[in-house]
Amino acid sequence: MLKLLVVEDHALVREGLVRLLGQIEEGATLFEAADFESALTLLDGDQEVDLVLLDLALPGIDGFAGLDILRRRYPAMPVAVVSAFDDTPTITRVLNLGASGFIPKAFSGEALLSAVREILAGNIFRPSGQQGSRLDDTTPVAPSKFSVKPEEVGLTDRQAQVLALMVRGLSNRDIADQLDLSEGTVKIHATAVFKALGVNSRTQALVAVARYGIDFGNVF
Numbered sequence: 525m526l527k528l529l530v531v532e533d534h535a536l537v538r539e540g541l542v543r544l545l546g547q548i549e550e551g552a553t554l555f556e557a558a559d560f561e562s563a564l565t566l567l568d569g570d571q572e573v574d575l576v577l578l579d580l581a582l583p584g585i586d587g588f589a590g591l592d593i594l595r596r597r598y599p600a601m602p603v604a605v606v607s608a609f610d611d612t613p614t615i616t617r618v619l620n621l622g623a624s625g626f627i628p629k630a631f632s633g634e635a636l637l638s639a640v641r642e643i644l645a646g647n648i649f650r651p652s653g654q655q656g657s658r659l660d661d662t663t664p665v666a667p668s669k670f671s672v673k674p675e676e677v678g679l680t681d682r683q684a685q686v687l688a689l690m691v692r693g694l695s696n697r698d699i700a701d702q703l704d705l706s707e708g709t710v711k712i713h714a715t716a717v718f719k720a721l722g723v724n725s726r727t728q729a730l731v732a733v734a735r736y737g738i739d740f741g742n743v744f
Contacts, residue, residue: 526552526644527573531563532606533582537629541577541606544633548640560585560593567598575624575644580607580614588621595622604643606636612722613677613736615650620676625649671739678720681743686713688740690726691733 526549532538535558542554555573557563560582567573576594580587587607594603602624607614610628618626625643627636628651639649674684682703689699696714700707718724721732732738 529555529573529576531557532579533558548637559583560590576603577606578603580605580609591621591623602643616678617676671737674738683713683717684743686710687717688743
């Protein structure tokens with residue numbers, strides 16, 4: 525019999541998810557936890573579940589660290605993140621940490637159930653037709669207590685180097701000289717950086733670096 529665990533601190537949202545997920549299969553068992561510690565207690569009590577639906581903004585723990593703990597402690601158990609923080613780097617980071625899917629809270633009930641079914645079928649779910657919200661000054665970003673490695677938000681080594689030099693204020697021409705690349709190649713990398721961060725300009729990219737706490741310590 526299907527068993528699902530919903531980890532969400534807002535009671536109204538949690539109860540709504542539980543009621544909705546009850547429709548996924550007749551006789552499905554739904555467990556719920558209001559915080560990460562309660563979820564671990566349930567799981568450590570030999571309670572096997574087929575899927576955990578995890579909110580990123582839980583009290584008392586960094587959401588990404590919580591996801592990492594679940595993936596390490598229960599590697600065979602799929603975890604899907606259900607979050608209002610649906611910007612591109614957050615989605616990428618969640619999937620890079622081993623989540624089986626990212627489901628925006630803005631989804632309709634039907635879309636959410638469809639996503640859950642896809643994950644239960646063994647697939648990785650990422651919102652189709654979108655890479656995530658574009659970042660601007662009003663975009664909510666998932667809280668994190670730790671610095672983020674460039675690869676966690678989808679940047680290649682070379683893209684991370686280009687972005688690190690942008691942060692230092694170098695022009696495309698200067699970056700090209702520094703990395704022994706053509707200026708055209710730097711522009712291609714810069715465009716890829718903007719796409720990965722969900723931004724449209726250098727200025728927005730620098731804002732994203734600060735907001736996500738991207739660490740360039742090991743890019744050179």
